[in-house]
Amino acid sequence: MPPAPGATLATKALPLWLAELLARRLFGSLAGERVLSSTFFPLYKVYWRLRGAGLAAAWGFKDTLWQDNPWQDTLRQQGATQEQDVEVEVGADKAAAAPPAGALAETVLRVTSGRYLSVSEIKAELPREERAAFRQEYLDDLVRRGSLRFMAAVGPGESGDIECRRCGSRRRIAFSWCARCAIACPECPECRDMGRMRGCDALYTAAEPPAPPAFRQDTTLAATPAAPSGVTLVTPLQPELPFALSKAQAQAAGELAAASAARQSPVLVWAACGAGKTEVAFHAVARELESGGRVLVTAPRRDVVIDLYHRLEAAFPGCRIGGLWGGGRFLPAAGPSPQLIVATTHQAMRLSASFSLVILDECDAFPYNVTPMLQRTIARLSEGGVFIQMTATPALSTRRQVAASGRIIYIPARHHGHPLPVPSLHLDRSLASWPGGGVEAGAGGEVGRWGGRGGSSREGAAGDTGQVPKVLAEVIGETLAGGGRLLVFVPTRAMVAPVARSLQQNFNIEVAGVHSASPERDLVREKLRSRELALVVCTTIFERGLTFPGVDVAVLFADNEAVFDRATLVQIAGRPGRTTAFPEGRVYFIAARKSRSMLGAVEDIRYLNRLAGERKLLL
Ligand SMILES: [Zn+2]
Ligand SMILES: [Zn+2]
Numbered sequence: 001m002p003p004a005p006g007a008t009l010a011t012k013a014l015p016l017w018l019a020e021l022l023a024r025r026l027f028g029s030l031a032g033e034r035v036l037s038s039t040f041f042p043l044y045k046v047y048w049r050l051r052g053a054g055l056a057a058a059w060g061f062k063d064t065l066w067q068d069n070p071w072q073d074t075l076r077q078q079g080a081t082q083e084q085d086v087e088v089e090v091g092a093d094k095a096a097a098a099p100p101a102g103a104l105a106e107t108v109l110r111v112t113s114g115r116y117l118s119v120s121e122i123k124a125e126l127p128r129e130e131r132a133a134f135r136q137e138y139l140d141d142l143v144r145r146g147s148l149r150f151m152a153a154v155g156p157g158e159s160g161d162i163e164c165r166r167c168g169s170r171r172r173i174a175f176s177w178c179a180r181c182a183i184a185c186p187e188c189p190e191c192r193d194m195g196r197m198r199g200c201d202a203l204y205t206a207a208e209p210p211a212p213p214a215f216r217q218d219t220t221l222a223a224t225p226a227a228p229s230g231v232t233l234v235t236p237l238q239p240e241l242p243f244a245l246s247k248a249q250a251q252a253a254g255e256l257a258a259a260s261a262a263r264q265s266p267v268l269v270w271a272a273c274g275a276g277k278t279e280v281a282f283h284a285v286a287r288e289l290e291s292g293g294r295v296l297v298t299a300p301r302r303d304v305v306i307d308l309y310h311r312l313e314a315a316f317p318g319c320r321i322g323g324l325w326g327g328g329r330f331l332p333a334a335g336p337s338p339q340l341i342v343a344t345t346h347q348a349m350r351l352s353a354s355f356s357l358v359i360l361d362e363c364d365a366f367p368y369n370v371t372p373m374l375q376r377t378i379a380r381l382s383e384g385g386v387f388i389q390m391t392a393t394p395a396l397s398t399r400r401q402v403a404a405s406g407r408i409i410y411i412p413a414r415h416h417g418h419p420l421p422v423p424s425l426h427l428d429r430s431l432a433s434w435p436g437g438g439v440e441a442g443a444g445g446e447v448g449r450w451g452g453r454g455g456s457s458r459e460g461a462a463g464d465t466g467q468v469p470k471v472l473a474e475v476i477g478e479t480l481a482g483g484g485r486l487l488v489f490v491p492t493r494a495m496v497a498p499v500a501r502s503l504q505q506n507f508n509i510e511v512a513g514v515h516s517a518s519p520e521r522d523l524v525r526e527k528l529r530s531r532e533l534a535l536v537v538c539t540t541i542f543e544r545g546l547t548f549p550g551v552d553v554a555v556l557f558a559d560n561e562a563v564f565d566r567a568t569l570v571q572i573a574g575r576p577g578r579t580t581a582f583p584e585g586r587v588y589f590i591a592a593r594k595s596r597s598m599l600g601a602v603e604d605i606r607y608l609n610r611l612a613g614e615r616k617l618l619l
Contacts, residue, residue, distance in 0.1 A: 015181040016152040017162065017199025104130050104138065109147060109206045114337045114353040116165065116203040118153065118195065121350075139204060150204045153197035154186045164188035165203055166349055168376035190373055194346065205352045212339040214292035215319045237290040239282035239315035246276070246415035248617045253280045255409045260284040260357060260386050268402040269390040271411035272420050272608045273574020277390045278308065280411060281359050282315050284388065285340070289319065293356035295340045296381060298348045302326060304362055309342040316340070324348070349377045358382035363389040363398075364567050392574060393567035393604075413612035417619040418583035420605050423555075423573050425589050425598065428471040432592040436495045436557055468506050475554050475588050476507060476535065484586075485534045487548070489555045489572055491563040493517065493539055499556070500537040507535065515539040540568055548575065550582040558598055559591035569601035 104126075111117065111125040123134055142148035154173060157163035163170045169190040178185035178198060186199040197203075216237060245253060252269065259267050271277035281297075288295050297312065299305050302325050309323040322338035324347035343351070345360070358381055378387060389398070402408055414420070468476075472488070479486045490499055493515040500513030512524045512533055521541070527533045528548045540563065553575050558564050564572075569589070576585020589598050612618050 015178070015183065015185055015200035016202055017155040017186060018183075020152050020155045021162075104133060105142060105147075108138065108142060112148065112204050113206040114341075115350045116205050116352045117350060118197060118201055118203055121195070122204060143204075147207050148204055149207055150202040152199050153201040153203050154188055154199040162186050162199070164191060164197075166194065166197065167191035167373045168380060169373065191349070194349070208353075212294070212320070212337060215289040215316070215339055237286040237316075239279070239286050240317065241279055241282065241315060245279065246413070246417075248411050248413040248612070248615070249276055249280050249415070251615070252277075252409050252411045253283045256281060256388065257283040257287050259407050259409065260388070261287055263386055264407050265382070265386040265388075266402050266406040267386065267388045268394055268398060268406070268408045269388060269411065270394050270399075270408055270608075271390065271392050272414055272612070273392045273571060274578035275392075275411040275414050277392070277411055278311065278361060279315075281388060281390065282312075284357065285312070285359070286316070288357040289316070289339055293339075293385075294353065295357045295359070296348065296351070296355040297340070297342045297359045297361065298345050299361040300345050301362065302344055305342055305344045308361065312340065312342060324350075345374055345377070348381065349373070351381060353381075354383050354385065355381055356385040358385060358387050360387070360389040362391060364391045364393045364395060393570045395567070410608070410611055412608040412615065413617035414578065414583070416580045416583040417617065418577060419609040419612060419618055421573065421577050421585045421587045422605050422609070423569070423587040423589045423598070423602055425591070425594060425602075426471045426475060427591060427593065428469065429592050431469055431471070431557065431590070434469055434557075436491060436499075436560075468502050469556075469590075471590055472554065472556060473506065475590065476503065479552055479586070480507065480509075480534060485528070485531065485548075485551045486536075487528070487551050487553045487575065488535070488537045489553065489564075490537060490539060491557050491560040496537050496539060503535055503537065509534060511535045511537065513537040514541060516541045540564075540572070549579045550585075552576050552586040552588075554588040554590055556590050557592075558589035559593050559595040561595050561597050564595075564597060566597040566600040566604070569597055570604055573601060573605060 107126055107130055108122060111122060117125070119136060119139065122139070123131055126134055139148060139150070143150055151165060153166060154162060154164050157170065161170055162173050164173065167188060167190050169188050172189055173186050174189055175184040175186050177183075178200060181200050188197065191197075252271075256267065256269065269277055269280065271280075285295055285297070297308055299308060305323075305325050309321065312319075313321055319340055320338040322341040322343075324341065324343035326344065326346065337353070341351070341355075358378060360378060389402075391398075394402075399408065476486060476488075488499070488503070490496060496513040496515050496518075500511045504511040510533065512520070512527065512535075514521050514524045514536065515538065518524070524533065524536060524538075528536060528551065531550070553572055555564060555569065555572055558569065573587040576587060577583050589601075591598065609618075
């Protein structure tokens with residue numbers, strides 16, 4: 001095999017992606033490999049285009065390539081005969097720049113270790129004083145010395161098609177005029193929000209660092225007369241957990257560690273909402289660490305990742321853990337790259353290494369458009385390893401895929417042994433004519449019967465008193481009469497205020513309304529926790545991750561499937577009954593009709609309850 005182009009090719013006049021394409025073409029045929037069938041466009045066209053643009057078509061190879069290259073002579077001849085019009089420059093490509101100061105070189109190699117970073121990303125990670133001294137030539141120098149590798153951010157893939165090296169996208173690569181190169185350069189629109197990258201931009205990575213030693217917790221006993229050099233007890237690595245695993249968790253943890261040891265992949269951990277899925281994977285992590293594997297734990301949301309980082313740090317004291325998330329990162333200062341990395345999925349896309357175990361937590365908490373990008377990234381990072389995804393609401397497609405090729409592991413019961421509250425359906429056809437329901441679902445602008453737009457001058461004016469659908473009034477009346485508290489989910493932000501106002505007028509108690517843009521969001525959350533509020537109207541902002549002891553939930557217009565899909569309804573239904581003090585709760589789906597999502601959510605919840613019963617996990 002010829003050396004990878006990115007490792008050895010240095011370009012002068014050609015944009016990096018084009019140089020890689022040419023080199024691949026040249027090496028490919030010289031090495032007797034299949035000539036690439038779908039090369040982007042034939043070489044002569046490239047040449048004429050370059051000449052037309054007034055660019056010298058020359059590229060140089062690093063001298064090391066010539067020294068190591070078994071086809072040296074052939075290459076020299078071919079360069080002159082096969083592509084006669086292209087001038088091949090042989091020899092060192094550049095006079096050596098002054099080498100960077102030792103500390104700076106070390107920092108550059110540390111931040112690029114196991115990751116692909118652009119020049120600006122490298123610069124952004126340098127300490128302030130080193131950033132001022134940084135020069136692009138330093139990277140070239142590190143490349144020349146073989147400690148740094150680089151490649152085009154967008155360039156030819158295995159098949160010869162142009163692909164994005166960051167997100168792996170192939171389909172949507174677009175060519176547009178590049179002022180720097182004076183030709184059209186390829187660019188990936190899919191991952192543009194991570195920073196714009198063209199085919200002429202380079203991604204750098206430190207040459208593969210030595211593999212980290214396996215993390216163990218063997219105990220060395222002091223020397224005794226019988227064993228003068230001391231005795232090392234080989235103990236299996238045990239994660240230190242702040243609480244004992246429940247029966248359901250312990251079962252799943254054992255199954256998961258066994259599946260991972262048997263290299264079963266992919267694995268889906270399907271947990272009941274509030275059953276505690278994260279720690280269940282820690283035993284599988286322990287087995288992987290002590291056998292010398294590399295582990296990546298990733299989740300989409302930054303707050304979840306930071307929380308995971310601290311939990312893993314507590315569970316594996318003394319283990320070197322790398323943490324990568326936007327706005328803050330903890331990379332060990334020196335030594336081999338960490339064996340365990342916790343990263344947001346955004347940061348994980350910049351990782352170059354492959355991992356023997358990849359755990360994706362909250363895998364459903366993604367905007368849909370990110371999913372293909374995520375799947376490609378995970379496939380790349382976990383190649384040949386085990387991939388575990390954990391969620392309370394697996395998509396049907398994920399279930400089918402994992403059931404066919406991998407394994408599903410369940411955590412069907414919460415720690416207190418009470419079943420999940422099953423939503424009760426409250427149907428009323430007349431809801432379809434309410435603003436926000438039925439035909440107007442999702443519009444959100446019209447509030448009509450809910451009590452007008454409000455405003456202090458009109459507050460309480462005649463005819464402005466809002467109404468409340470009968471079926472909702474019944475649910476609220478029942479809850480309040482029993483001394484309970486209720487979270488009412490509505491489909492749109494525009495509905496929050498009018499619905500809250502109507503409820504306040506009709507029930508004569510304080511009603512708070514919150515959505516993602518509400519300034520009083522945190523205050524309402526606190527008041528709910530401290531039981532100061534009995535009735536809150538909200539959007540799906542409170543859907544996941546939060547625990548409000550003793551609160552029931554109602555979903556108004558639950559048949560609005562654009563907002564309340566199956567996963568969202570399961571998450572909402574998973575709010576009540578999470579604590580030992582309030583292990584039960586009520587969930588009401590209020591709608592004009594039964595939607596597929598409503599029925600699906602009820603089916604999923606019943607399924608987990610049945611499983612929990614069969615496994616004798618319920619009280
Ligand atoms: Zn991309
Ligand atoms: Zn360019």
